[in-house]
Amino acid sequence: xxxxGAQALIKSLEMEQVEVIFGLPGGAILPVYDPLLDSTIRxxxxxxxxGAGHAAEGYAHVTGRPGVAMVTSGPAAxxxxxxxxxAYMDSIPLVVITGQVGTSLIGTDAFQEADTTGITMxxxxxxxxxxxxxxxPTVVREAFHVxxxxxxxxxxxxxxxDVSNQAMEWYWPESxxxxxxxxxxxxxxxxxxxxxKLISKSLRPVLYVGGGVLRAGATKELLALAEHCGIPVVxxxxxxxxxxxxxxxxxxxxxMHGNYTAVTSMQKSDLLITLGARFDDRVTGNVAxxxxxxxxxxxxxxxxxxxxxxxxxxxxxxxLKLVIPELTREIKKLKVDLKSQLEPWIAELDTWRxxxxxxxxxxxxxxxxxxxxxxxxxxxxxxxxxxxVSGVGQHQMWASQFWKFNHPNTWVNSGGxxxxxxxxxxxxxxxxxxxxxxxxxxxxxxxxxxxxxELVTATAxxxxxxxxxxxxxxxxxxxxxxxxxxxxxxxEVYLSPDLPDYVKWAEAMGCVGIRVDSADEVEVxxxxxxxxxxxxxxxxFRTDTWxxxxxxxxxxxxxxxxxxxxxxxxxx
Amino acid sequence: MTFSSSVVPMGGNRTNLEAKHHVLSVLVENxxxxxxxxxxxxxxxxxxxxxxxxxxxEDERFSRVTIVVDVESAPLExxxxxxxxxxxxxxxxxxxxxxxxxxxxLMGSISTSSETRxxxxxxxxxxxxKIVDVGFDKLxxxxxxxxxxxxxxxxxxxAYPIVEIQRTGRVALQKLDRxxxxxxxxxxxxxx
Numbered sequence: 001x002x003x004x005g006a007q008a009l010i011k012s013l014e015m016e017q018v019e020v021i022f023g024l025p026g027g028a029i030l031p032v033y034d035p036l037l038d039s040t041i042r043x044x045x046x047x048x049x050x051g052a053g054h055a056a057e058g059y060a061h062v063t064g065r066p067g068v069a070m071v072t073s074g075p076a077a078x079x080x081x082x083x084x085x086x087a088y089m090d091s092i093p094l095v096v097i098t099g100q101v102g103t104s105l106i107g108t109d110a111f112q113e114a115d116t117t118g119i120t121m122x123x124x125x126x127x128x129x130x131x132x133x134x135x136x137p138t139v140v141r142e143a144f145h146v147x148x149x150x151x152x153x154x155x156x157x158x159x160x161x162d163v164s165n166q167a168m169e170w171y172w173p174e175s176x177x178x179x180x181x182x183x184x185x186x187x188x189x190x191x192x193x194x195x196x197k198l199i200s201k202s203l204r205p206v207l208y209v210g211g212g213v214l215r216a217g218a219t220k221e222l223l224a225l226a227e228h229c230g231i232p233v234v235x236x237x238x239x240x241x242x243x244x245x246x247x248x249x250x251x252x253x254x255x256m257h258g259n260y261t262a263v264t265s266m267q268k269s270d271l272l273i274t275l276g277a278r279f280d281d282r283v284t285g286n287v288a289x290x291x292x293x294x295x296x297x298x299x300x301x302x303x304x305x306x307x308x309x310x311x312x313x314x315x316x317x318x319x320l321k322l323v324i325p326e327l328t329r330e331i332k333k334l335k336v337d338l339k340s341q342l343e344p345w346i347a348e349l350d351t352w353r354x355x356x357x358x359x360x361x362x363x364x365x366x367x368x369x370x371x372x373x374x375x376x377x378x379x380x381x382x383x384x385x386x387x388x389v390s391g392v393g394q395h396q397m398w399a400s401q402f403w404k405f406n407h408p409n410t411w412v413n414s415g416g417x418x419x420x421x422x423x424x425x426x427x428x429x430x431x432x433x434x435x436x437x438x439x440x441x442x443x444x445x446x447x448x449x450x451x452x453x454e455l456v457t458a459t460a461x462x463x464x465x466x467x468x469x470x471x472x473x474x475x476x477x478x479x480x481x482x483x484x485x486x487x488x489x490x491x492e493v494y495l496s497p498d499l500p501d502y503v504k505w506a507e508a509m510g511c512v513g514i515r516v517d518s519a520d521e522v523e524v525x526x527x528x529x530x531x532x533x534x535x536x537x538x539x540x541f542r543t544d545t546w547x548x549x550x551x552x553x554x555x556x557x558x559x560x561x562x563x564x565x566x567x568x569x570x571x572x
Numbered sequence: 573m574t575f576s577s578s579v580v581p582m583g584g585n586r587t588n589l590e591a592k593h594h595v596l597s598v599l600v601e602n603x604x605x606x607x608x609x610x611x612x613x614x615x616x617x618x619x620x621x622x623x624x625x626x627x628x629x630e631d632e633r634f635s636r637v638t639i640v641v642d643v644e645s646a647p648l649e650x651x652x653x654x655x656x657x658x659x660x661x662x663x664x665x666x667x668x669x670x671x672x673x674x675x676x677x678l679m680g681s682i683s684t685s686s687e688t689r690x691x692x693x694x695x696x697x698x699x700x701x702k703i704v705d706v707g708f709d710k711l712x713x714x715x716x717x718x719x720x721x722x723x724x725x726x727x728x729x730x731a732y733p734i735v736e737i738q739r740t741g742r743v744a745l746q747k748l749d750r751x752x753x754x755x756x757x758x759x760x761x762x763x764x
Contacts, residue, residue: 121609122616126659129605146659180601180662304653 026072053083089416212276289558421450
């Protein structure tokens with residue numbers, strides 16, 4: 001069967017069971033958009049290529065399947081670089097297809113030419129420049145394999161326009177032949193036994209759980225391990241939902257804005273059982289002072305993570321889905337009554353939890369409206385498996401702190417790269433992936449202004465997401481740092497509460513817009529938002545400008561220097 | 573990457589080379605952009621390349637990249653693990669200088685006068701080098717040998733007006749086991 005390169009690409013995507021592409025056409029990718037008309041694959045026309053990338057990420061986050069985005073060459077390719085970098089940091093499987101100028105024009109500074117494979121080399125797991133249409137099925141097959149296996153990540157296929165038009169004889173490769181790519185899946189049995197021994201002797205162990213557990217789909221296995229041993233769990237920003245927050249063993253989020261108990265449990269721990277986490281600087285604070293008494297078991301599918309920041313006592317390379325059950329089995333063999341061994345540790349953690357809960361103070365008069373109160377009300381009024389998507393900044397930290405994540409893959413955010421503007425397009429992608437679930441984007445006013453145009457996409461494509469803007473009229477996190485560390489010298493952080501008018505803007509984009517100024521209006525507004533399911537809703541919550549995210553470990557300090565709340569800040 | 577290429581720092585201090593540097597022999601797929609991926613990885617992760625040479629192997633599907641890395645810039649283990657993550661990298665062997673055959677090539681154009689010409693030719697002979705080009709008042713000399721030998725030769729050439737000196741960076745192969753056949757052990761850590 002003879003196909004054009006463009007037809008072969010679409011057919012290859014169908015073979016990979018792609019159900020949706022987020023994209024925006026243009027010159028160099030034009031040939032591919034023609035056979036797309038005859039395909040079963042749904043295409044969602046975004047308003048900016050960065051949105052296509054983040055939407056594909058949101059889709060991948062909640063479905064576990066690779067997100068697919070397709071854009072043209074040059075500026076379109078550079079616009080999607082942010083999403084690639086974001087997905088690379090957070091290990092999100094993404095397949096991005098970019099058009100490229102014709103092969104004879106490559107290197108001549110042709111119209112809309114950019115060195116896409118060169119530019120994206122450091123933000124993709126791998127990328128391909130196709131030079132002949134016969135390569136297309138093989139490259140697509142390889143691309144999906146690389147994106148979804150081992151440590152997942154984004155890949156990019158650059159397709160020159162003339163290759164799209166070239167004829168090729170259709171085939172579908174039976175298997176992938178990548179001699180240099182063989183991820184290790186099974187953990188070393190000796191190392192797993194060593195780990196089990198360390199755990200059986202530990203008195204203050206903590207399961208330090210990262211996003212890798214979600215990527216591996218190993219949440220049930222984690223629950224079994226934690227419950228069998230009675231070991232407390234901290235879930236990093238990327239791992240919120242990997243272990244249920246309402247499980248008594250869950251200590252919540254550690255790190256710079258983690259709660260006191262989660263942070264301090266690691267500081268006092270004698271054994272960190274690190275599962276799919278990577279000792280990010282936002283978790284460790286000053287590394288030299290991080291978890292000083294702890295031995296470290298580190299399990300990761302990426303060998304380069306072991307010993308990158310902290311040398312593990314027991315390194316295990318492998319797929320958590322396989323390693324965690326093995327570890328549980330080995331621990332069971334040792335027949336140690338860990339639960340009673342850990343009783344004093346749990347009791348100590350409980351006193352901290354009681355003494356240092358997360359807190360805020362909503363004035364009963366209703367004003368100023370506290371952002372944490374908004375999040376709590378949103379949660380109380382939403383189904384328990386609601387998907388929450390956030391941007392980056394204060395609202396992200398409050399969302400992570402005050403939502404209760406009891407289901408895996410219900411928290412979508414930009415952790416590693418910290419990409420402002422992630423929420424709206426990612427929420428759109430998440431809703432496309434899980435149309436059966438309620439999707440709330442909790443966004444900041446700064447973030448919202450970066451990518452709000454994707455609400456036009458949401459309206460046009462009938463993707464009824466809900467957006468809660470925690471509008472404090474500032475680039476809030478930067479303002480917080482300027483207040484705390486720059487003597488309240490506020491430099492370029494003011495955004496204004498009503499410029500733009502978020503309600504009018506929402507309405508102009510075909511959404512329902514609602515404004516909330518006071519705590520007494522919150523419930524009615526959320527009720528209204530919840531009742532709308534045929535279009536997106538935006539609520540502009542005018543929140544307290546002065547509210548800061550606490551606890552906080554100041555940058556460069558060790559986690560022992562955690563500042564619990566504003567009162568303590570004043571004392572210092 | 574179907575051509576040979578090499579990068580060597582100009583006139584750097586070559587003393588203590590063995591203590592600070594490690595030689596990695598990296599077998600890669602002979603595909604376009606592989607050298608860029610390796611160079612980019614080193615730059616992105618803040619590792620220093622001291623010298624690098626690339627050429628196709630006996631099997632045209634593969635190339636061998638010999639990289640001399642500055643291990644003070646990062647632990648060697650982290651460098652090899654990150655290299656292994658490149659999809660086109662098949663095998664990485666760390667070559668221990670004591671158990672390797674290492675060669676490098678130097679070419680230099682030297683200005684000569686009637687007094688110094690024969691002296692220079694004599695020096696080249698002593699080192700078992702070659703005169704590969706002759707000009708009216710210049711000679712181009714060539715020497716292949718161990719990096720240490722090239723260091724010595726280069727130092728002695730310093731006595732003459734040097735027009736240009738070019739070194740290739742080293743290539744290395746593991747010394748052969750005399751008792752039984754063996755292969756260079758690849759470093760642990762697969763791509764993921």
